Amino acid sequence: xxxxxxxxxxxxxxxxxxxxxxxxxxxxxxxxxxxxxxxxxxxxxxxxxxxxxxxxxxxxxxxxxxxxxxxxxxxxxxxxxxxxxxxxxxxxxxxxxxxxxxxxxxxxxxxxxxxxxxxxxxxxxxxxxxxxxxxxxxxxxxxxxxxxxxxxxxxxxxxxxxxxxxxxxxxxxxxxxxxxxxxxxxxxxxxxxxxxxxxxxxxxxxxxxxxxxxxxxxxxxxxxxxxxxxxxxxxxxxxxxxxxx
Amino acid sequence: xxxxxxxxxxxxxxxxxxxxxxxxxxxxxxxxxxxxxxxxxxxxxxxxxxxxxxxxxxxxxxxxxxxxxxxxxxxxxxxxxxxxxxxxxxxxxxxxxxxxxxxxxxxxxxxxxxxxxxxxxxxxxxxxxxxxxxxxxxxxxxxxxxxxxxxxxxxxxxxxxxxxxxxxxxxxxxxxxxxxxxxxxxxxxxxxxxxxxxxxxxxxxxxxxxxxxxxxxxxxxxxxxxxxxxxxxxxxxxxxxxxxxxxxxxxxxxxxxxxxxxxxxxxxxxxxxxxxxxxxxxxxxxxxxxxxxxxxxxxxxxxxxxxxxxxxxxxxxxxxxx
Numbered sequence: 001x002x003x004x005x006x007x008x009x010x011x012x013x014x015x016x017x018x019x020x021x022x023x024x025x026x027x028x029x030x031x032x033x034x035x036x037x038x039x040x041x042x043x044x045x046x047x048x049x050x051x052x053x054x055x056x057x058x059x060x061x062x063x064x065x066x067x068x069x070x071x072x073x074x075x076x077x078x079x080x081x082x083x084x085x086x087x088x089x090x091x092x093x094x095x096x097x098x099x100x101x102x103x104x105x106x107x108x109x110x111x112x113x114x115x116x117x118x119x120x121x122x123x124x125x126x127x128x129x130x131x132x133x134x135x136x137x138x139x140x141x142x143x144x145x146x147x148x149x150x151x152x153x154x155x156x157x158x159x160x161x162x163x164x165x166x167x168x169x170x171x172x173x174x175x176x177x178x179x180x181x182x183x184x185x186x187x188x189x190x191x192x193x194x195x196x197x198x199x200x201x202x203x204x205x206x207x208x209x210x211x212x213x214x215x216x217x218x219x220x221x222x223x224x225x226x227x228x229x230x231x232x233x234x235x236x237x238x239x240x241x242x243x244x245x
Numbered sequence: 246x247x248x249x250x251x252x253x254x255x256x257x258x259x260x261x262x263x264x265x266x267x268x269x270x271x272x273x274x275x276x277x278x279x280x281x282x283x284x285x286x287x288x289x290x291x292x293x294x295x296x297x298x299x300x301x302x303x304x305x306x307x308x309x310x311x312x313x314x315x316x317x318x319x320x321x322x323x324x325x326x327x328x329x330x331x332x333x334x335x336x337x338x339x340x341x342x343x344x345x346x347x348x349x350x351x352x353x354x355x356x357x358x359x360x361x362x363x364x365x366x367x368x369x370x371x372x373x374x375x376x377x378x379x380x381x382x383x384x385x386x387x388x389x390x391x392x393x394x395x396x397x398x399x400x401x402x403x404x405x406x407x408x409x410x411x412x413x414x415x416x417x418x419x420x421x422x423x424x425x426x427x428x429x430x431x432x433x434x435x436x437x438x439x440x441x442x443x444x445x446x447x448x449x450x451x452x453x454x455x456x457x458x459x460x461x462x463x464x465x466x467x468x469x470x471x472x473x474x475x476x477x478x479x480x481x482x483x484x485x486x487x488x489x490x491x492x493x494x495x496x497x498x499x500x501x502x503x504x505x506x507x508x509x510x511x512x513x514x515x516x517x518x519x520x521x522x523x524x525x526x527x528x529x530x531x532x533x534x535x536x537x538x539x540x541x542x543x544x545x546x547x548x549x550x551x552x553x554x555x556x557x558x559x560x561x562x563x564x565x566x567x
Binding site: 048050069070071074075079080082086087088089090091095098099100102103104105108110113149150153 | 414415416419420422423425426427429430431432433434435436437438491
């Protein structure tokens with residue numbers, strides 16, 4: 001569904017993403033993990049058109065999307081959430097979600113957009129706060145709204161940038177169930193997450209990013225036991241270091 | 246909803262017919278309030294999309310000069326001259342939208358200020374075309390009665406109000422507010438910022454130019470200092486801010502309040518000096534203590550009354566009714 005081929009993104013002398021290739025298959029729930037600064041958010045920014053890749057090619061359902069603007073990419077059926085939540089604070093929760101519904105397709109009426117927005121709000125369980133100003137929501141509710149707004153665009157591919165991070169455990173359980181429901185509806189998901197246990201529980205396939213390059217990919221069980229992955233997160237065991245020196 | 250529109254329609258027609266029954270001295274007031282309503286609505290439309298303009302006199306002046314020039318050079322009558330005025334305003338606003346690209350906030354404001362000053366200098370430097378610093382009178386033979394000008398001003402102001410109301414019911418309104426709140430997040434929802442920026446500024450520019458175009462027929466004389474007067478720019482934002490920025494009724498109420506205040510201080514405190522000082526002080530304190538304007542303060546008060554002080558809870562801030 002989404003093919004990233006030999007993509008490189010350079011910021012001056014810094015290689016944020018280095019010759020990265022990654023495939024997301026239809027109906028897959030793919031998890032991307034990696035230590036801080038590995039290039040995870042940059043990867044999403046490159047896919048969604050906020051950054052143009054320095055080299056390489058990205059195709060979505062056979063259509064080349066690198067170099068397209070974010071609004072064009074949205075209309076192709078890709079939605080994303082942001083790591084730092086970005087709801088529209090001076091609009092009501094419903095209006096936030098409606099904005100997602102209104103512009104992702106041409107010629108949708110306000111009434112239809114409202115229905116679709118309510119559906120999305122109900123799905124993430126904040127429909128009871130539809131009239132509240134988004135700026136007045138708690139962080140947890142803002143994260144749900146961010147998700148609802150992305151869902152209101154009716155995406156076929158959903159890109160999630162650390163939706164769980166910073167949430168209390170009860171919210172994390174909710175969000176995990178929610179993501180499973182969204183996935184079960186036929187939405188392909190690529191999720192970046194710092195919480196490794198969430199990825200292990202949800203993802204069918206895990207991609208480990210380190211210094212902008214692929215470190216390892218495979219099924220969740222293999223990933224957490226892979227020595228290089230452990231090393232990238234925790235460093236080498238002392239015995240190994242002693243043996244080397 | 247339908248009853249509401251009917252009330253607005255009746256009110257609108259009454260306002261347009263007002264110059265027929267009001268005493269002739271009122272024509273001046275109708276013209277001033279009507280022009281300011283148009284300017285304020287125009288400014289507020291752009292502000293709704295996050296585009297704070299510090300140069301609405303640019304559109305005002307372009308409209309004035311366009312109407313004056315087609316009248317003097319081509320002999321176009323009053324009504325016909327307003328069309329090129331609007332077109333010039335819309336086209337120049339669209340050009341500014343493209344040129345300023347993604348500039349927002351203070352950066353956009355400064356570029357608008359520069360545009361206005363730049364146009365003023367151009368008007369001074371091209372005396373053959375614009376009459377230059379000496380100014381130029383509009384062809385007296387073509388001038389309609391002040392009553393006609395006042396009626397047309399009232400009509401245009403009402404029309405601008407209806408356009409603003411109609412826009413508030415369309416997806417356009419959602420796109421503008423989303424862009425104002427967070428342009429990059431809006432883009433991820435399928436909003437092409439440039440397209441909406443061009444649309445909203447063109448509309449805003451056309452309205453302000455129309456106000457300028459109507460006014461030149463009333464005043465009869467134009468020079469670059471009058472056409473691109475900073476005072477117009479300031480009034481264009483004081484009225485909506487005083488009335489309630491980002492609201493529908495705000496610019497209209499603000500226009501009435503601003504002119505009313507200026508007249509009241511002038512009549513009560515004499516022609517110059519003290520009256521202007523008091524007028525300025527009242528404006529400063531109103532904006533200091535009512536940052537949401539008259540409409541915003543009213544809405545807060547109504548909400549406060551309706552739910553009572555005791556049950557005021559965080560997270561229940563409802564969307565404003567007006």
